[in-house]
Amino acid sequence: MIVYRLNAAPQRFNRLQRLMPEATRRMLTLRLRELEEAGIVHREVFDEMPPKVVYSLTGLGRTLMPAVEAMYQWGVMYALRSKTV
Structure with a gap:
């Protein structure tokens, strides 16, 4: 989900958390560190007060998008299928 959300645009931590309310602050922090x-x-940390930190995908991260999109499409298809069963 983090990679998917960052593909749209770079995001600050609090925005990512609002986009993924099921993720705790700790879990999101740990996953962002692992992905980094x-x-x-x-x-990217900006030198201003209060401190501003922005997360974005790297070139390597963008290469994951075809796989992420395929998983998203599968999830949509599965969700629709399970509603009709």
Whole structure:
């Protein structure tokens, strides 16, 4: 979900959290760190007060989008199918 949300546009932490209300602050923080360490997400800190941090996809992160989109489409198809059963 983080990769999917960041594909649309770079996001600040609080915006990401609002977009994914099922994620706790701790879980979102840990996943963002993991994605940053893996080179999928870029974390940019702006030198201003209060501090501003923006997350975006790296080039490597953008290469994941075909797989993420395929999983999204499968989820939509599965959800529609399970409603008709």
